[in-house]
Amino acid sequence: MLKKLRILIFVLIIATICFVIRTSIKQNSKYVIDFLIEKGVVFKSINGDEMYNEYKDSETMDDYNSKENIILSAVMQKGNGIFFVETTDRMDEPSLVLCSIESAARVYPDRPVVFFMKGLGAIITDDDEKQARKHYPTLLSYKNIYFLPLRLEKLFASTPFLPWYKKVNPQREIHWTHVKSDACRFAIIWKYGGIYMDTDVISIRPIPEDHFLAAETFSTTSSSVFGLSPYHKLTWEFMENFVQNYIGRKWGHQGPGVFTRVVNKYCGGRHFTSINHIRCANVSYFHPERFYPILYPSWKKYFEVWSTLPTFRNSFALHLWNYMNDDRETMVPRTNTLVEHLYRQYCPSTYEAILNSNATYH
Template identity: 60%
Template sequence: MWRKLKIPIFLLFIVTGSFFIRDIIKQKITQDSLIHNSPAYRSSIAENAANHNTKPTFDYEDMIKRNVLQQGNNIFFVESTDRLNEPALVLCSIESTARMYPDRQVVFFMEGLGDIVTEDDEKTVREHYPTLSAFKNIYFLPLKLDKLFAETPFMPWYKKIDPKKEIYWTYVKSDSSRIALIWKYGGIYMDTDVISIRRIPEDHFLASPTLTRLSNGLFGLSSHNKFAWEFMENFVQNYKGEIYGHQGPMLFTRVMHKHCGPPKFTSVDHFKCGNIFYFHPDRFYPIFYPSWKKYYEVWEHLPTFNNSYGLHLFNFMNKQKKFMIAGSNTLVEHLYQQYCPSTYEGILKNKTTLY
């Protein structure tokens, strides 16, 4: 009897043992998968690579800079604070631009972002902004000034500046980074309170908020343009951090006035300085900053803005924290509905912050 049962019992041990070992292996694979796809693990890999002066096998940021930014067909936005929960106006600005320029890369540089090493990291960032995630031409990258300023006139200045002693450091960072981005990669820079409503017909341009001054809130230049380099040099040589706008609109105005003087507009047509077009105030500033509240008012007859490419909403003036209210019938609500409908829908569903 024992001899008859000996072989089946032996086989039973083998089968049972194989299932047990298979379950152990399966659990180990599952655990490894969870660990290797966790943010903590990816962070440790990136940190280890930095400590050993090596790079991960795939670096998303480097890939984007090599394969996307180097094309020179970029539109840049910059967030120079560590804020990640962006207000609706910022989301609307980026969305309207991505819709208006589906053939261009819209790149949002954010100081608050950590390293984006893998495609999963990038996916996580995109999921944080559901109203923008469907646009394939929108990219999110961390703003790293030490790397951005390398091999530019900004680097020596940046190494010796003490941000704690600066009154307007957030604005200074933004003013400097936008010039460096355009110098290195070329394209268009826009402030995050500009709603795009028509395509800009020129690649090399500066915007005029008045008939005599220039703005740094919107401009377009090719990479390594001589004016961008001169902006950086003048920024450093004449740095006055205690004066608001000295490194911004005043910088652009004083540099370009040396070459062509103030704009000489006789109509809304462009004024040309060398190979750069000056845009009439109506192109981006049809409602000038003293009247910025009109965007948040109800209009009996909505303006057409037929001469405008974009609308600058002067958010730095918005100390009263006015924002778009769904159902208010204000001008800004109509702009959201028409030019950034995903952001508008997100507000209706309470998926985004308001400001």
């Protein structure tokens, strides 16, 4: 009898735990759905079901079943992608871009690394995907890297960006390439969730948080690396701030400016007492040392020879400030520069290709 009573109590405990978990999931889902309905991303149908207000008009059934959408569905389900973006039609990527992608694939072998490219054609079949991969032989061995076309209007659908995008005149924008990139990173993280990285960020060890922002300096917030889950309210606020305060002619206003304005609203002055992160807007807020151990006025140090190499033991990744690189500095093999050491350690396939071809991949 005592044995049966123990079994009954055990079953009741398990049932109670399952009930609590299911209730928590339902409440969280309702919280997210309510927020999406409020923002017009989701609307209620006549029978009360939630329906996503996505752009489907231009999609055929074949397109819907394409390899591209299969990949996106897998990434969306996991919400843990690592994303890079190319907003020009360029296909011959510089070595720094290839190194950034390779380093991420090495540091995050169990996560999909997705490179959205405006110049890439549709990925409908497996063969289309294979052809896209073959274009970048140094990345072929990494099975977690995916190449996908960047379709701006489709990406911006059901976000605050679509009306802005249809209204803005690219011919009158002096920073259009960068402004597009700023918008894309927000829309991608909003829809898919995961980590966004600029293509001049070399990963050196895993970021221990999935929900994070990063300080660029002690007074500004970075737009080069950040991570949030899909449909996070903070990402929506970034997008609204982008559109409501849009000044395209002002460099950085739509990137780090957006992050800094929103972070200031929630957190005011951020005070680090150590290298450890602090909490801001209910996410982790990283010390500048984590991604910017070399600040932008000293960006050329990456292309210099150091008598003693830095360990970067407090950093998760390194931002190489490519937008400052007007002199077109690049990694040159056998020069013993800091950037050569970084390539050799964190993107060896890219490094070996340059070394063997005697090229610099400008």
